[in-house]
Amino acid sequence: MKIKSKSRAEDTTARRHMEPAPSTVASNALPSFKSSFNTQKLHTYQGGTSKMVNVDAFPASKSVAGVFMTLEPGGLRELHWHANAAEWSYVFEGNMRVTILDPSGRSQIADLGPGDLWYFPKGYAHSLEGRGPGTATFLLAFDNGAFDEFATFDITDWIAHTPKEIVAKSLGLSIDEVDALPKREVYISQGTVPPPLSRTRAHGGPQFSTPLSHVFHLRAQKPFKEGPDGQVWRASQREFPMSTTMTGLFMRIQPGGLRELHWHPNADEWQYVSKGRIRLAVFAASGRASVVELGPGDVGFVPMGFGHALESVGDEPAEAVIILNSGDYQEISLSGWIASNPDYVLETNLPNVPTSVIEQLPRRERFFAGPKR
Ligand code: MN
Ligand code: MN
Numbered sequence: 293m294k295i296k297s298k299s300r301a302e303d304t305t306a307r308r309h310m311e312p313a314p315s316t317v318a319s320n321a322l323p324s325f326k327s328s329f330n331t332q333k334l335h336t337y338q339g340g341t342s343k344m345v346n347v348d349a350f351p352a353s354k355s356v357a358g359v360f361m362t363l364e365p366g367g368l369r370e371l372h373w374h375a376n377a378a379e380w381s382y383v384f385e386g387n388m389r390v391t392i393l394d395p396s397g398r399s400q401i402a403d404l405g406p407g408d409l410w411y412f413p414k415g416y417a418h419s420l421e422g423r424g425p426g427t428a429t430f431l432l433a434f435d436n437g438a439f440d441e442f443a444t445f446d447i448t449d450w451i452a453h454t455p456k457e458i459v460a461k462s463l464g465l466s467i468d469e470v471d472a473l474p475k476r477e478v479y480i481s482q483g484t485v486p487p488p489l490s491r492t493r494a495h496g497g498p499q500f501s502t503p504l505s506h507v508f509h510l511r512a513q514k515p516f517k518e519g520p521d522g523q524v525w526r527a528s529q530r531e532f533p534m535s536t537t538m539t540g541l542f543m544r545i546q547p548g549g550l551r552e553l554h555w556h557p558n559a560d561e562w563q564y565v566s567k568g569r570i571r572l573a574v575f576a577a578s579g580r581a582s583v584v585e586l587g588p589g590d591v592g593f594v595p596m597g598f599g600h601a602l603e604s605v606g607d608e609p610a611e612a613v614i615i616l617n618s619g620d621y622q623e624i625s626l627s628g629w630i631a632s633n634p635d636y637v638l639e640t641n642l643p644n645v646p647t648s649v650i651e652q653l654p655r656r657e658r659f660f661a662g663p664k665r
Contacts, residue, residue, distance in 0.1 A: 326572070
């Protein structure tokens with residue numbers, strides 16, 4: 293009798309937990325996993341342009357913000373740093389030069405072209421320049437959704453907002469000489485096309501160079517995974533040791549191809565689609581899920597640990613730059629997981645499924661997949 297009443301009490305508790313309270317309905321709603329650069333304000337300067345998607349435009353992405361920038365030949369994104377994020381960037385078109393100074397007084401001046409990328413740890417001093425010919429176009433990603441490209445630490449803004457006497461003493465200039473410096477933030481400035489790297493010297497003469505490069509030629513590498521349905525190039529800390537807090541991927545998926553169901557145990561994922569159309573399916577547990585379609589200029593997001601897949605649904609191959617907010621690339625794929633389990637576990641897990649179907653389940657990780665041929 294006692295046992296029976298106890299079990300009835302447990303039943304009541306269980307039922308109570310299953311009844312949705314009004315407040316649970318709201319907390320079950322998912323944020324949108326899609327945003328876009330296409331609807332953001334374009335900031336135009338002599339020498340280049342800039343557009344941003346941060347957490348204000350994409351509330352789901354608290355961990356990654358993006359900027360799409362262009363620089364004309366000789367256009368300079370001025371000497372600056374970021375207080376709250378590391379900077380990662382992939383060059384789509386044109387040629388670039390970057391300058392970097394690290395906190396140990398070691399510097400690098402490096403040239404990049406299409407398919408190359410750079411990584412600057414949080415707070416490192418840097419500048420960006422278009423080398424021509426043509427406009428350089430590149431995507432910047434920052435490992436903090438609250439990053440604000442229009443609130444970076446630019447040297448002209450700093451000088452213009454510091455007492456003249458302090459600037460004069462700090463730089464060893466006279467007050468008259470300080471008066472000749474810019475009175476407001478420059479941000480992007482138009483200069484002349486830079487000389488070849490071989491004829492480029494630092495203002496202070498030879499410098500100590502950084503032991504690890506801040507630049508990586510991603511698309512010159514062998515793909516990390518490759519098959520009839522897609523290719524992916526990877527720059528995790530393993531391939532690009534400088535990149536300690538971010539992994540970057542360039543992914544191409546053939547029409548009808550799929551980046552299979554998987555998740556990342558240790559990182560959020562942020563996607564920028566540069567070509568084609570991608571259907572992003574996200575699984576958020578407890579019967580919650582989201583499907584969004586992304587086209588060129590759109591951005592997708594998948595929180596850490598959430599299951600997801602990317603499907604190329606257009607007529608041309610889809611291409612995307614994918615950012616994970618860890619330099620340690622980790623993933624678990626559904627196919628590899630199934631392959632690692634005994635048949636009896638799979639049969640019990642999938643009740644009443646014919647053995648003929650169980651036998652067809654994957655026996656190894658697929659990564660890219662297509663329709664059954
Ligand atoms: Mn920067
Ligand atoms: Mn993923």
